[in-house]
Amino acid sequence: MSEHIFHGKLIPDSDWYDWRWQFRNRITTVAELTESIDLTEQEKQEITQCLGKFRMAITPYYASLMDPTDRNCPIRMQAVPSNLENRILPCEMADPLNEEGESPVPGIVHRYPDRVLFLVTHQCSMYCRHCTRRRLVGEEDMVISDKEIDTAVEYIRSKEEIRDVLISGGDPLTMSDEKLEHILKKLRSIEHVEIIRIGTRVPVVLPMRITLELTNMLRNYEPIWINTHFNHPKEITKDSMDACARLVDAGIPLGNQSVLLRGINDSTDIMKDLLLKLVKNRIRPYYLYQCDLSQGLGHFRTRVETGIEMIHHLQGYISGYAIPKFVIDAPGGGGKIPVNPEYIISIDDNEVVMRNYKGDLYTYPQPPDIRYEKEFHLNAREVCDENDNLHNP
Structure with missing residues (x-):
């Protein structure tokens, strides 16, 4: 004790x-x-x-x-x-990702064809200073009503192309088990919904929320994926890792989304330490976000080149599955756009010239043009026939 x-x-x-x-x-x-x-x-x-x-x-x-x-x-x-x-900069917006503009019914953001974002609460256990949805989150501890749940679920049911639902907020795991299960049960009643995801920072800021009762309930609605939000190695504690282990042991895959933050994790050494500790604890690094243009976040934003260089200095020095995809969530609702180091130096009909993680150049020959495919296969057949004749006179 x-x-x-x-x-x-x-x-x-x-x-x-x-x-x-x-x-x-x-x-x-x-x-x-x-x-x-x-x-x-x-x-x-x-x-x-x-x-x-x-x-x-x-x-x-x-x-x-x-x-x-x-x-x-x-x-x-x-x-x-x-x-x-x-300090609100001219480029900053209350709703930088245009979520409200792509919300067909309350609580639903439908940006990509096969998936929707389902915002079920404005409440978080902690209000992060870099929050993208600070226009909503923390304004009031609102949890979605049963009527709003029904409206959102009926929208999802009416769109057969939706196969993936991401439950977010706020933080869905600040709700009671009963309220969350009510939502999960309704989503699982929709035949074309294959995957349910939950976005949460609870394992980082409130790890004791991941109870045995919660994990047992979640197992009833598999497949469920959870993305959490570790930004710095100091957040990797015994308590937070025990919470994540309870989720993984319950058969729930864990991913992590970090935000690149000036003065917090904008160092390759710090990011490398974080990523290696995550994979050691069975958490797959998923995204590294460029900080969004939400109001009052200018002091957190780094230059985009910082993230590009960071990924470049990680590539080849740690395992590929430990490296997240660096993305910018495009202002105005353009969606997540990968931003990667440039490894292709040149490309033409004959070859691709590439630079590896050390800066060394390598050449990869292109396959024959489709116009010469028939000739290529005929020549290859002639070579095979000639070899057969040599070995079987």
Whole structure:
């Protein structure tokens, strides 16, 4: 039996590992925050000003990972508001991905032909400072109504091309098991829905939410895939990895989506450490996102070249399955666009000239043009016949 200190009090395991206790005791005010980290009076004023526009909530668990004195702590930077969030650049938008413009019914975003995004809540256990949906998430702890669920499900049922549904929000795993199961059961009643995915940051910021009861319930609705959101190696803890292991052991494949964040993970060494720890724990790196153009995120965005160079310096030095796809979610609703290092130097009818991860050049000969395919096969047949004659006189 161990104890944990939170706001100067000893918290027993029975409370600390109760996800509902964690949720009830989230840090939401400057006064509560000062009990976890050192803040100057100016910082308190700036955070208060920021909270007038964007909400804060930090679980006691995630707060325990913050360095109380280091203002550049990568955990702290993801959780604690900054006065830089009040600076709205001309290019920034409330809805940079045009999700509202591609929402045929409330809660549904239908951008790609065979899949939809199903937003079931505005509530998260922690409100990340780099959140793309900050226009919605944290404004109110809204969970979708039964009527809205029925409307969304009927839309999915009416579109037979939809085979994949991504449940997101907010964070779907902040809902009760019963509410989440209600949604899963309705989706599983649709014959053409093959895959259900859940996007969640709960294993990172509230790992005690991944209970045996939850994993047993999810197993009833396979195939389910879960994508989580680790951004930094310091988030890889025993508690977070135990939570992920419970999901994987229940037969649920885990992927990870990271956001490239200035001053947090925009170093190849840091990213390499994160990726290797993820795959060691059976979590497949999926996407590395360029930070979106949501309002107040300019200080988090890196240059695009940073991500390209990072992927270039990872390629060949760690296993390919450990390298995520670097993407920009195109402003205005263009979807995810892969942005990769340039490995093809030239390509023509005869050959492809390539550069490998070390910078060395290699040539790959093109196959014969289709116009010469018949001649190619005839010549190949003649060679085979000649060899047969030599070996079988």
